[in-house]
Amino acid sequence: MQKPNMFEAKKRDRKAIIKEEYKTDPKYKNIGNGLKYTVKTYGCQMNEHDSENIKAMLEEMSFTEEEDYEKADLVILNTCAIRENAHNKVFGLLGRLKHQKEENPNLIIGLCGCMAQEESVVEELSSKYKFVDIIFGTHNIHELPSILNKSLLKHAQEIEVYSIEGNLVENMPVRRDSKYKAWVNIMYGCDKFCTYCIVPYTRGRQRSRMPEDILNEVKKLKEDNYQEVTLLGQNVNAYGKDLDINYSMANLLEDVAKIGINRIRFVTSHPWDFNDEMIDVIAKYPNIMPYIHLPLQSGSDRILKLMGRKYTKASYLELFDKLKAKVKNVSITTDIIVGFPNETEEDFKETLDVVDYCKYDSAFTFIFSPRVGTPAAKMVDNVTLEEKETRLQRLNEVVNKYSKENNLKYLDKIVPVLLENVSEKNAEYLAGYTDTMKLVNVKAPKEYLGKIVNVKITDVKTWSLDGELVEVNLTNDEKNI
Numbered sequence: 001m002q003k004p005n006m007f008e009a010k011k012r013d014r015k016a017i018i019k020e021e022y023k024t025d026p027k028y029k030n031i032g033n034g035l036k037y038t039v040k041t042y043g044c045q046m047n048e049h050d051s052e053n054i055k056a057m058l059e060e061m062s063f064t065e066e067e068d069y070e071k072a073d074l075v076i077l078n079t080c081a082i083r084e085n086a087h088n089k090v091f092g093l094l095g096r097l098k099h100q101k102e103e104n105p106n107l108i109i110g111l112c113g114c115m116a117q118e119e120s121v122v123e124e125l126s127s128k129y130k131f132v133d134i135i136f137g138t139h140n141i142h143e144l145p146s147i148l149n150k151s152l153l154k155h156a157q158e159i160e161v162y163s164i165e166g167n168l169v170e171n172m173p174v175r176r177d178s179k180y181k182a183w184v185n186i187m188y189g190c191d192k193f194c195t196y197c198i199v200p201y202t203r204g205r206q207r208s209r210m211p212e213d214i215l216n217e218v219k220k221l222k223e224d225n226y227q228e229v230t231l232l233g234q235n236v237n238a239y240g241k242d243l244d245i246n247y248s249m250a251n252l253l254e255d256v257a258k259i260g261i262n263r264i265r266f267v268t269s270h271p272w273d274f275n276d277e278m279i280d281v282i283a284k285y286p287n288i289m290p291y292i293h294l295p296l297q298s299g300s301d302r303i304l305k306l307m308g309r310k311y312t313k314a315s316y317l318e319l320f321d322k323l324k325a326k327v328k329n330v331s332i333t334t335d336i337i338v339g340f341p342n343e344t345e346e347d348f349k350e351t352l353d354v355v356d357y358c359k360y361d362s363a364f365t366f367i368f369s370p371r372v373g374t375p376a377a378k379m380v381d382n383v384t385l386e387e388k389e390t391r392l393q394r395l396n397e398v399v400n401k402y403s404k405e406n407n408l409k410y411l412d413k414i415v416p417v418l419l420e421n422v423s424e425k426n427a428e429y430l431a432g433y434t435d436t437m438k439l440v441n442v443k444a445p446k447e448y449l450g451k452i453v454n455v456k457i458t459d460v461k462t463w464s465l466d467g468e469l470v471e472v473n474l475t476n477d478e479k480n481i
């Protein structure tokens with residue numbers, strides 16, 4: 001048994017990153033014979049991608065996928081710790097799974113991801129949630145087969161969570177959810193330590209993958225006909241800073257672009273590390289999508305300082321202006337936290353001021369949620385929840401107004417869309433995204449799935465667009481909105 005420790009998790013050790021190749025162990029091959037699994041994923045794209053690895057490992061153990069967790073023999077919750085509501089959702093589902101296990105004692109329950117890295121969560125699971133069979137963390141996903149095997153042999157809860165990251169494991173098996181677009185990890189962890197954020201504790205220190213491993217993965221995806229890759233990291237702009245090879249995110253983006261895959265995206269950017277070299281590369285290559293997620297968090301310098309964000313309102317706006325000027329047609333989205341401890345009306349107005357200036361294509365907005373172990377959780381706060389909720393509502397009204405305004409610019413325009421799935425509401429429609437990451441619903445036959453097509457936008461909503469297929473060849477200039 002190995003439990004996590006938040007104090008240990010904070011330590012950053014500059015030791016060299018050791019690469020390890022994943023090896024499938026044939027002795028676990030039949031564990032899942034005749035059994036069905038469900039993986040439920042919470043949180044960010046990093047977790048989505050980890051779940052693709054988990055699913056592949058389970059399938060190598062002969063489990064088959066079952067969408068409805070109530071019919072599954074094994075349910076794994078890949079959890080998120082970023083805010084309390086993600087937490088509550090998981091504990092809610094654990095309550096339902098407890099009843100399911102009372103009716104089916106053979107049900108196997110697993111919990112992994114960021115919540116498994118939290119000391120307080122693991123204490124609770126090991127004292128009050130004994131029916132959870134396996135608990136493993138973000139640093140040892142690759143050990144799932146052996147952890148599962150151990151728990152099954154001893155018929156007892158198995159906890160294996162490391163506070164400190166281990167080797168960088170390459171060539172994990174992957175069962176990708178999409179045939180057309182793929183996640184590619186470029187780095188793990190984060191060293192920024194924003195005062196509100198739990199990620200540097202749950203995901204460990206920053207470790208970049210070697211460029212050749214990333215480039216080989218993208219080349220393979222291109223050969224397999226993937227249309228789009230999204231380069232993933234908690235703070236992708238800092239890619240390479242932990243390697244001794246003088247190779248940056250700008251270099252990586254350029255080398256990925258040269259492979260010639262049709263669409264390249266990357267998340268998430270920290271405004272602090274976003275340099276001119278990177279902007280120039282984004283502007284130069286048409287297959288790097290003109291879409292940037294640029295978290296603001298707050299528009300008040302006082303709050304930004306308390307958050308440990310290391311930029312100011314002015315420097316953020318300078319970067320924003322540069323991106324708009326240099327990257328044609330760029331759409332920019334953001335994340336904003338309201339109700340950080342002692343945020344005043346004046347501070348909040350500074351945030352609204354930035355939103356009015358930037359007119360974001362869309363924004364994810366949150367009320368500050370204290371996370372145990374982070375510095376901000378210890379800050380004394382005199383703002384009421386009611387006030388925080390009012391601010392969130394005021395902010396959302398402005399954010400939605402600009403989302404709709406931006407979307408309206410698309411009306412009657414023709415835009416390229418990668419059609420990636422059948423619309424949930426109407427089987428005659430396919431859904432996909434523009435290069436600027438706008439969701440579009442189009443009436444089209446299923447043969448168009450996986451194709452980048454030109455779509456004329458016929459109707460505009462706050463969060464999506466409707467359109468129809470058109471047969472034209474657009475030049476890059478014509479694609480401008």
Ligand code: 5AD
Binds near residue numbers: 198295367370371
């Ligand atoms: N409370 C509220 N929102 C948070 N985020 C991160 N930590 C917290 C927290 N403690 C938000 C940030 C980040 C996004 C992924 O989640 O806006 O960019």
Ligand code: SF4
Binds near residue numbers: 042044047114198
């Ligand atoms: Fe949530 Fe962050 Fe973990 Fe992603 S890395 S699952 S956003 S806590």
